Amino acid sequence: MAVDRVVDNTTDAAGLRAHGLDIWAARRWSATGRPVPPEFLAHERAAAMAVLSVLPLLAWIRSVLDGPMVLLKGPEVAARYPDPVLRPFGDLDLLVPRADAAQRLLLAAGCREVWAGYSHHRPALRCPGSPLLVEIHERPAWPQWTTARTDELFTSAVPSLLGVDGILTVPPAQQAVLLAAHSWHHEPYRRLIDLVDIAAMTDDLDPVVLRALAERWALGGVWRANARAIEAFRSGELPGSWADRLLGHHLWTVRDRTQRELLLARWAAGLWAPTPSVVVRTVMGTVLPEARNILRYKASRTLRAMGRSFNPPPERSERIEPEHPTIDRQ
Amino acid sequence: MSYRVPEHVHARPVQGEVMILDTRSNRYLGLNGTGAAVWAVLAGGGSNADAVADLTTRFEVTPETAEADVMRLLEELLRLGLIISAAP
16 A cells, blocks of 8 residues: 555654654554654544544534535545544534624634634634634635636535534545645645545546546646646656656655745646636736745845944844745645 | 443544543543553443453453452543443
8 A cells, every 4th residue: 555655665754744644654653563753642642532523523513503514624534544543634624605604603602713714714713622623614725716616515515424414525526626626725746645635535436527527627737636646656656747746746755845845836836727827827826925025025134134234233143033934834 | 240331422542542532521531551451341341350351361460450450440430421331
């Protein structure tokens, strides 16, 4: 199995953690007599606690909210793994038709907002007695050029594998394409666990049907890139395309991305848009604001340095400036 | 006497240990390797005598020590409502 091969051949614990494979490694290494880092075991305990917490939390949310509720990613994907603990998650992503009203009801029922929201979901909620966070979505996280619509997700929803009354999920083909889209929304070729997720969802599905769905949602390029990465991961050989090799270099070497690689991947994400005009619009829409931030940062550093040049030098520096601007990971 | 796990209690083995969630109190507990062995017997419908026998075969421990360990853990599990008597 590809994951076993990767964890057997990797010695970099931080790399396995970055790619979400540390619990898999803990199980494998423990079974083969290899020492397991304590942080891997701690993460496995936390993942087991998360798995235990899902059903009571979903049942409680169901008792608070009416209307359709579609569970995306996380535990729904973990249910497809040989053991759900192998696929850690820290929150529940729930797609609902009226996100603001649902958020208000959950706040009134005792949840509190702990993290800021984004354009596609309301601020994350911590609900009474649960270690898991809840994110109420008005749409999934997907590239802005997609033609997918949430209406279609609601109308085609099916009962969740978790078996909680009234909790729905999207069919496996939609879930798989949404997983690829979500990963791409953050950054192309993000983590190995993202590839394992998609493989777990698609093992018994027709590739032609999957490709057709991705094309219909204008995510054909994203889907093909993911399929190539999964194939390379399975075979253990480097992918043929230079873009796959370059942007997925951290995948093939099982290490965390550097800040430069991360920035490049985010800038390049739009290259998989369906038409040249959308490619240009998306890439420029990503590159220009980030380039402006970097220039603004550099300019402010220069101005501060010029200002300091008129003052006597301090005996010792009180502050260490970061080398690069911080990159916001959503 | 045999025992069972009530419906509001969920457990999951992790690397030879057991994580337990009591959904009524929202309390999480962890049992170490010995506790996990006792839990497996009791949660599987076994008696405290079965758990003592299991401990003496798995670990280098006298029956007296194993019995004392099992009874101490059983009392705690019963007190917390994490396990109940299977008697009708």
